[in-house]
Amino acid sequence: MFEKFFLHNGLKKRLIFRRLVQLTSIFFFFFLLHKTAVFPLPEKIPVTMYFKINGLLALETLINSGKFFIFLLPGFIMILLIIIAGNFFCFWLCPLGGSIDYLNLLVFRRLWKVSFTSPKILRKTSLWILIFVLASSLSTLIFSFPYTGFIFDPFVILGQAMTGVKLWVVFLSIIVLSSVLFPRLWCNYVCPLGRFYTLTGNILKKRKKGE
């Protein structure tokens, strides 16, 4: 019945599989967040796994400190995987993107028949934000400036909002609600992590095209 429902709406089996993977990822992310607040901490569960596999955070930390730490290795392995396999993270694993997609399904966004055509200025916003994030890290390294690049990181936003800090809760609510009104507004036009993974994921693709 589940499959029929999706096929009836013109979606393919791949999409159903993607939705299931997304759902698992969302549950796993919130399960880990829940486990973080349990005392004593479970020894065998990697409670901050999602933060460790965040390639952009790893890169920022490397630039910030000017030193490589073993803690950053999972993040760089993730970047390597994305270079090899393309950007599989955003549409398959990202808990924020997944939550937005599921919320769209819950409110039957497809039936609204309200299309959103993005203005040209918006299309490069995420690139500018990514440049800002990396420039912030560089200024931290060179001038010891306050590090501000974390503001736009989806995991930091989710993690902080779940901690209950009001400002971050408001920020997350704006992201989620705006992304329901304009599908994946955050992912397509703001998220620096998504843009970073798209850029790194396209490295090999472009080379193949060139050949």
Next chain:
Amino acid sequence: MNRKEFLVSLTAVAIAILLPGTLIKRFRKNFLIRPPGSVEEKFFSKLCVRCGQCIRACPAKCLKQVRLERSFENGTTPEIIPREQGCILCQSCGKVCPTGAIRNVNQETIKIGTARIYENQCLVWTHQKECLVCLEFCPVHAIYLDGQGRPIVNPEICTGCGLCEENCPVTTKEAAIRVTNKGEKRVYIYNGNYA
């Protein structure tokens, strides 16, 4: 104004904005009490990605986000405000930190600050009352009594956990026993390795 002059003036403005901030930061002393096992301050604000996991993991809820008005450059990083809640030195924060800004260290080597008694506010020192709350709450027995039954802190044993400050019965905003980050022990970093 031609292009060259414009670029020169732009560079001058950039230097004028950047330089004072850098100089102020060099000379300003850090006053924040960091969680146990934190790396040295110059790396802490660079390694901490403000994910808030340490604050979430803290069972005693003693870790708070640094407010921007307290320290702009360290805004939203974790700190301990002992008057609100003391640290139980469980090191849960070190276990969850994804970037290694907070590490797990040997329990016996933990020192996040040192307590100091302000005699003019202390009930025993000024009013000769029978109050030994700080002595009772100290988990490492760093507070002892002098010949006249007045509390004294042994700075060498004190870990700076702040349980004494949290429970100090003095009703003013500031307690009679206060913890500062003086004498704190940090994890030092040499070429990407912890020492």
